[in-house]
Amino acid sequence: MKFVDEATIEVVAGKGGNGAASFRREKFIEKGGPNGGDGGRGGSIYAEADRNVNTLIDYRYARLHRARNGENGRGSDQYGAGGEDITLRVPVGTMIFDAETGEQLFDMKRHGEKITLAQGGAGGLGNLHFKSSVNRAPRQFTYGKEGEHRKLRLELKVLxxxxxxxxxxxxxxxxxxxxxxxxxxxxxxxxxxxxxxxxxxxxxxxxxxxxxxxxxxxxxxxxxxxxxxxxxxxxxxxxxxxxxxxxxxxxxxxxxxxxxxxxxxxxxxxxxxxxxxxxxxxxxxxxxxxxxxxxxxxxxxxxxxxxxxxxxxxxxxxxxxxxxxxxxxxxxxxxxxxxxxxxxxxxxxxxxxxxxxxxxxx
Missing domain, CATH: 3.40.50.300 (P-loop containing nucleotide triphosphate hydrolases)
Known part of the structure; x- marks a missing residue:
């Protein structure tokens, strides 16, 4: 007997960390160059088909899935840590739709198949990247990008x-x-x-x-x-x-x-x-x-x-x-x-x- 098991979830990927604007400061080095590190990438949210999962019951209660943001860059060429990714285990045969438009995005037919539901934002660049022959002490840096935010409808035809x-x-x-x-x-x-x-x-x-x-x-x-x-x-x-x-x-x-x-x-x-x-x-x-x-x-x-x-x-x-x-x-x-x-x-x-x-x- 078949019936349709449904769940609507919201996935929010992490924001990328901001780049840093800093300069090398050490004794006897009067004009150290830029050493601001990049921000870490935001965490992404994935879905993986798992034949050991039978139903979508977990996602009727846990509706919001939010990945961590990336850390900001720091001085001394220190890059920010990336946000931790989240993987949602769903039954084989799960179809994923955009909840707002109704468009089918994925059909997970194979055990172990993994897809990206929401991509984490890229980390910003530190001022280290903006050094040039005419600008030896750049103060520019870029901010991290926002992660993707989606409302999704999971649908499974269950026996x-x-x-x-x-x-x-x-x-x-x-x-x-x-x-x-x-x-x-x-x-x-x-x-x-x-x-x-x-x-x-x-x-x-x-x-x-x-x-x-x-x-x-x-x-x-x-x-x-x-x-x-x-x-x-x-x-x-x-x-x-x-x-x-x-x-x-x-x-x-x-x-x-x-x-x-x-x-x-x-x-x-x-x-x-x-x-x-x-x-x-x-x-x-x-x-x-x-x-x-x-x-x-x-x-x-x-x-x-x-x-x-x-x-x-x-x-x-x-x-x-x-x-x-x-x-x-x-x-x-x-x-x-x-x-x-x-x-x-x-x-x-x-x-x-x-x-x-x-x-x-x-």
């Missing part, structure tokens, strides 16, 4: 990493609200979600992934029932599916295990009927609303036995957040490992892979 799968009203929207920045419409009736919602989940300072809340599936979805074709198509590009099951019940006489197992089998069958590729995708079981069950462990054991499930399983409460953090960490770890394998395969295909036995699998 969702994780797809949420489940019956209507299973708690998918509540979960995506709990773990990400998405704010879907939530209500206590089926089919509240009529369009896919996407959210960026931040698991640490440097790690994030995209999760898609697909509208609930019903039996017959593979044949188009309940807008099924439209929803199932969105899941085909995700890397892993979370199958969310609502294990709560308002009826004390209801056999909740049989009901949940039947719903789970119905969803899995719809996946198989729609696409073998989708059916074969990695799938984790997530038992939601477990806090509303009197004996969670017993219910979990009976349900897994009924489904003959041997894969990963997580018990959570999307409403209170219990168990969601562990789920996020496990997903991030799994996605990072998959990305590492893909990067190695890509590097081998490009002929750039360097084997390191420290990172070899056991």
């Amino acid at each position: 969702a990493d994780v797809g949420l799968l489940g019956m209507p009203n299973a708690g998918k929207s509540t979960l995506i609200t709990r773990i990400s920045n998405a704010k879907p419409r939530i209500a206590d009736y089926p089919f509240t979600t009529l369009h896919p919602n996407l959210g960026v989940v931040r698991s640490s300072e440097a790690h994030s992934f995209v999760v898609a809340d697909i509208p609930g599936l019903i039996e017959g979805a593979s044949e188009g029932a309940g807008l099924g074709h439209l929803f199932l198509r969105h899941l085909t590009r995700t890397r892993i599916l979370l199958h969310l099951l609502d294990v709560s019940s308002l009826d004390p006489d209801e056999d909740i295990v049989a009901k949940v197992a039947a719903e789970a089998r119905a969803i899995v069958e719809e996946l198989r009927l729609y696409s073998e590729e989708l059916y074969a995708k990695p799938r984790w079981l997530v038992l939601n609303k477990l806090d509303m069950v009197s004996d969670p462990e017993d219910l979990k054991a009976r349900l897994l036995k009924e489904l003959e499930w041997e894969g990963p399983v997580f018990g959570i409460s999307a409403l209170t957040g219990v168990g969601t953090q562990d789920l996020v960490y496990q997903l991030q770890s799994w996605l990072d490992e998959e990305s590492r394998k893909e990067h190695i395969e890509q590097d081998i295909a490009d002929g750039t892979h360097i084997y390191d036995e420290r990172f070899a699998p056991d």
Whole structure:
């Protein structure tokens, strides 16, 4: 599933330092010549495509990026230090537009590609440069130039990493609200979600992934029932599916295990009927609303036995957040490992892979 991740930032390159007008002053040297140094260049701002970055979420909060100015020149032929450059790491596939004109400036398609967003100003010249045969003691110097100042719009077409799968009203929207920045419409009736919602989940300072809340599936979805074709198509590009099951019940006489197992089998069958590729995708079981069950462990054991499930399983409460953090960490770890394998395969295909036995699998 694709969606457009956007961020608007302002980049201000550093101003160049001013040149100095000074003269050599030493004992017994009555008329020393000019020795004013040049100003340092202002810091520039670059963008570098990094395949380890997934989203533009960092730039929604850090909007202003200002590089340091260059230092002024000094006497004794001392040049000013240059301002420190800033490099912004962005995902591969990021397109950069001028926010004011809408013109596309860059399209960063390759890992490691580096471009200049704002060039630092050149440093001014010291009076050392203005000495001539007719002007032995020049007092001229030049000022440093201003750095470039731009407003830019970053745009990224992102594929969702994780797809949420489940019956209507299973708690998918509540979960995506709990773990990400998405704010879907939530209500206590089926089919509240009529369009896919996407959210960026931040698991640490440097790690994030995209999760898609697909509208609930019903039996017959593979044949188009309940807008099924439209929803199932969105899941085909995700890397892993979370199958969310609502294990709560308002009826004390209801056999909740049989009901949940039947719903789970119905969803899995719809996946198989729609696409073998989708059916074969990695799938984790997530038992939601477990806090509303009197004996969670017993219910979990009976349900897994009924489904003959041997894969990963997580018990959570999307409403209170219990168990969601562990789920996020496990997903991030799994996605990072998959990305590492893909990067190695890509590097081998490009002929750039360097084997390191420290990172070899056991």
